[in-house]
Amino acid sequence: xxxxxxxxxxxxxxxxxxxxxxxxxxxxxxxxxxxxxxxxxxxxxxxxxxxxxxxxxxxxxxxxxxxxxxxxxxxxxxxxxxxxxxxxxxxxxxxxxxxxxxxxxxxxxxxxxxxxxxxxxxxxxxxxxxxxxxxxxxxxxxxxxxxxxxxxxxxxxxxxxxxxxxxxxxxxxxxxxxxxxxxxxxxxxxxxxxxxxxxxxxxxxxxxxxxxxxxxxxxxxxxxxxxxxxxxxxxxxxxxxxxxxxxxxxxxxxxxxxxxxxxxxxxxxxxxxxxxxxxxxxxxxxxxxxxxxxxxxxxxxxxxxxxxxxxxxxxxxxxxxxxxxxxxxxxxxxxxxxxxxxxxxxxxxxxxxxxxxx
Numbered sequence: 101x102x103x104x105x106x107x108x109x110x111x112x113x114x115x116x117x118x119x120x121x122x123x124x125x126x127x128x129x130x131x132x133x134x135x136x137x138x139x140x141x142x143x144x145x146x147x148x149x150x151x152x153x154x155x156x157x158x159x160x161x162x163x164x165x166x167x168x169x170x171x172x173x174x175x176x177x178x179x180x181x182x183x184x185x186x187x188x189x190x191x192x193x194x195x196x197x198x199x200x201x202x203x204x205x206x207x208x209x210x211x212x213x214x215x216x217x218x219x220x221x222x223x224x225x226x227x228x229x230x231x232x233x234x235x236x237x238x239x240x241x242x243x244x245x246x247x248x249x250x251x252x253x254x255x256x257x258x259x260x261x262x263x264x265x266x267x268x269x270x271x272x273x274x275x276x277x278x279x280x281x282x283x284x285x286x287x288x289x290x291x292x293x294x295x296x297x298x299x300x301x302x303x304x305x306x307x308x309x310x311x312x313x314x315x316x317x318x319x320x321x322x323x324x325x326x327x328x329x330x331x332x333x334x335x336x337x338x339x340x341x342x343x344x345x346x347x348x349x350x351x352x353x354x355x356x357x358x359x360x361x362x363x364x365x366x367x368x369x370x371x372x373x374x375x376x377x378x379x380x381x382x383x384x385x386x387x388x389x390x391x392x393x394x395x396x397x398x399x400x401x402x403x404x405x406x407x408x409x410x411x412x413x414x415x416x417x418x419x420x421x422x423x424x425x426x427x428x429x430x431x432x433x434x435x436x437x438x439x440x441x442x443x444x445x446x447x448x449x450x451x452x453x454x455x456x457x458x
Contacts, residue, residue: 105179105187105209110136113208117191121201123174128188130154149176150188157185161195175199179206181213225253230298233306236342237264237349251342254295261339262296262308265289265321266352269303273331281328288324292317296342306349311339318367325364334365354378360457377457385458392439392455400438403431404456407443 105127114125118138127136132151134142153160159177174192178185189209191202232250235242251258267285275281282305289297289307296308309317314336325334335355337348355366358374366374380388396404403421407428410416418425432443441448 105213107135109212110187110209113205113212114138117201117205117208120204121191121198123191123193123198123201124172125192125201125205126150126190128154128176128190130185130187147188147190150190153178153188154185161199163195175202177202177206179209181210225250229254229296233296233298233308233345234300236345237300237306239346247343256296256342258341258343260342261311262294262342262345262348263311263314263339264337264345264348264352265307265309265317266335266337266349266356267305267307267324267332268335268356269305269332270330273303278328278331281331284324284327288317288320291320308342308345309336314367318365322365329362329364332364333359335359336365336367338368373457377454389455389458392441392451396456399431400435401456403428404435404443404452407432408449408453408456412444412449 107127110127114127114136115138117125124138126134126139126142126147128147128150129135130151132146132148132154134145134147134150137143149160149162153176157178157180159175161175162173164173172192173194174190175195175198176188176190179187179189187209189202189205191198191205228246228250232242232247273281285305286297289305292307292309292313294308294310294313298306300306318336321334321336325332333356335352335357337351337355340348351368354374355368355371357378358366358371403417406420407417410420414425414428417423418428421428435452436442436448439452441452443449443452
């Protein structure tokens with residue numbers, strides 16, 4: 101289907117060129133009707149020579165007024181685009197003087213059509229990419245030929261590996277209160293050089309991160325997570341082929357669910373026991389917590405964290421907390437008296453560790 105210049109754009113062109121040359125200009129459609137003009141009274145009039153120009157595909161000069169119906173002395177040239185005559189431009193005045201201005205209007209028209217076409221192609225490519233990313237990560241089926249075509253458009257090879265980066269906004273996000281957050285997220289994405297990203301309604305931003313960029317991207321993402329610690333969380337999956345992004349997306353979700361203690365970013369590669377905990381149902385967690393019963397206070401939680409981080413070493417725990425070794429032993433005994441689980445015993449320590457994580 102031939103391209104079409106919109107009346108609003110055509111009107112802007114004729115007014116701009118008239119400001120430059122001082123002559124009246126008309127845009128004529130393929131039916132011979134003037135659809136944009138520096139003389140508003142002429143819009144809608146029939147332009148006989150304009151229709152002839154389009155039919156013949158060549159420039160016609162008119163040397164006297166009213167030689168043709170609706171035509172004044174001047175130059176009328178066809179506007180072609182991709183081999184199709186899509187309109188004619190008529191400019192009034194002495195042909196030898198105004199011909200150059202008609203050519204200028206024609207070039208401006210072709211340039212705007214070309215820019216609009218490129219923008220339309222970019223928009224179409226972006227829409228296709230958004231659809232592919234959302235379909236792959238949701239686990240739904242996707243036409244193979246369509247997928248391959250989109251991959252070719254974005255220079256993605258079947259052997260290329262990508263990690264899914266998932267940024268999830270929390271309920272505290274207020275667009276009016278954080279107007280630049282979306283811009284910062286996209287700046288973070290653009291820093292990777294990857295154009296493979298999308299927004300998943302209502303609260304997720306997704307990026308396909310090339311496998312070799314985890315280290316550099318991680319520091320940038322950590323800064324973003326730190327700046328908006330109460331608003332967003334970031335999970336990163338393992339590298340996988342583009343067509344299998346659903347798996348990396350699931351891993352990124354698990355990474356987000358593993359986040360505790362105010363942490364804002366997690367990478368699936370770093371998880372171990374957390375993988376199991378993220379798959380436990382809420383009802384299962386509730387049953388476990390009810391069975392254990394013991395509720396950690398801040399002092400107990402700080403002690404157990406240091407104790408477990410130091411591989412159950414009394415000496416190392418005492419040094420980290422700046423306490424005497426006997427004080428550490430006393431507090432561990434107190435925990436055992438309170439809940440019945442002995443932090444020094446392996447099995448009981450596992451129960452308390454899980455309790456602390458939950």
